[in-house]
Amino acid sequence: MPPIVPAHLPPFQRFLDTHSARVWRYLVGMVGPLDADDCFQESFLAALRAYDRLRPGSDERAWIMTIAHRKALDHLAAGQRRARPTASVPEVAHHDPAIPDDALWQRVRGLPPKQRAAVTLRYAADLTHAQVATALGCSEEAARRSAHEGLARLRKETTS
Amino acid sequence: MTQLPTPAPPNVAEGAATAASTRFADTALAHDAVDVTYATLDTPVGRLVAVRTRAGLAMLSYEDHRGGLDAILDVAAARLSPRVLEAPAALDDVRRQLEQYFAGDRTTFALDLDLRLASPYTQRVMRATIAVPFGTTVTYATIATALGNPKASRAAGRALGANPIPIVVPCHRIVGSSGRLTGYTGGMHRKVALLELEGLVLG
Numbered sequence: 001m002p003p004i005v006p007a008h009l010p011p012f013q014r015f016l017d018t019h020s021a022r023v024w025r026y027l028v029g030m031v032g033p034l035d036a037d038d039c040f041q042e043s044f045l046a047a048l049r050a051y052d053r054l055r056p057g058s059d060e061r062a063w064i065m066t067i068a069h070r071k072a073l074d075h076l077a078a079g080q081r082r083a084r085p086t087a088s089v090p091e092v093a094h095h096d097p098a099i100p101d102d103a104l105w106q107r108v109r110g111l112p113p114k115q116r117a118a119v120t121l122r123y124a125a126d127l128t129h130a131q132v133a134t135a136l137g138c139s140e141e142a143a144r145r146s147a148h149e150g151l152a153r154l155r156k157e158t159t160s
Numbered sequence: 161m162t163q164l165p166t167p168a169p170p171n172v173a174e175g176a177a178t179a180a181s182t183r184f185a186d187t188a189l190a191h192d193a194v195d196v197t198y199a200t201l202d203t204p205v206g207r208l209v210a211v212r213t214r215a216g217l218a219m220l221s222y223e224d225h226r227g228g229l230d231a232i233l234d235v236a237a238a239r240l241s242p243r244v245l246e247a248p249a250a251l252d253d254v255r256r257q258l259e260q261y262f263a264g265d266r267t268t269f270a271l272d273l274d275l276r277l278a279s280p281y282t283q284r285v286m287r288a289t290i291a292v293p294f295g296t297t298v299t300y301a302t303i304a305t306a307l308g309n310p311k312a313s314r315a316a317g318r319a320l321g322a323n324p325i326p327i328v329v330p331c332h333r334i335v336g337s338s339g340r341l342t343g344y345t346g347g348m349h350r351k352v353a354l355l356e357l358e359g360l361v362l363g
Contacts (some may be wrong), residue, residue: 051242
């Protein structure tokens, strides 16, 4: 039986509600809890602007994670250019004074970009390797390998 | 490949993603990227869903009479634009004017309307209905006559049954011949409540 393809896109609010928690986890893993909100706002703004180009019935999750991944990379590249002093006080501090950020994910952010992205998409955003591949624009095999290499490196750092 | 232990997802602050989603309505409005905004409004005649476009208020639906919030938003997404976001602040004037109306402090609404969801005939019936003053009633036949066809009172009644903006377009003020209350989009008890609010003694 062919899959039922809806005739219309769902209202964007429903799309946002469906994907916000996963995008948030991914961005916290990628850029850290302080910068996650900037990337979150930019990701969903880009998605809203391009929303009418999303075909009804296509893989919404892979689509929004591709956008979030690009925004995270842009943010990281801009951060390197800015070379911000680590002691600078962040402006954010929205709602929760104690923003949790476990040591492991701080180390994930020390991985090379490809490994970091693959590990974060797979284990923070809980995507399948196929969806990780779509977001990264690489083959499923390459996505699997990057995640594996990232994990191996994390383990080596832990044990050495 | 060897099996490696997999990391648990990062801890995220409770409610952080929801808070970011809520802030997103402001982001989208600031960038003029949203086409349709909505809010739910609690009133003495039940919960309403108000939907607005850049042109004006397009829907004011009784939540329990149009299949619930999801169904109302599906209509908005399909027929107005899928760029739909909940943005209570964008409906502040609608909320305020309705509060004044229900408090007895307002007899006409000063809101831009987007009539796109209504057929051309229904739009004509709606325009004629807006002209009926607070606290008065006219018959469907009067509306039909005003539109040039005295025999079309049933069609006028059907058109008002499809009124997407009740209360603001006061279809509750339109009654059957000899003043009998007939149907109402939100249920007869609401028609009665609205007319009593406007000071009409019924029964």
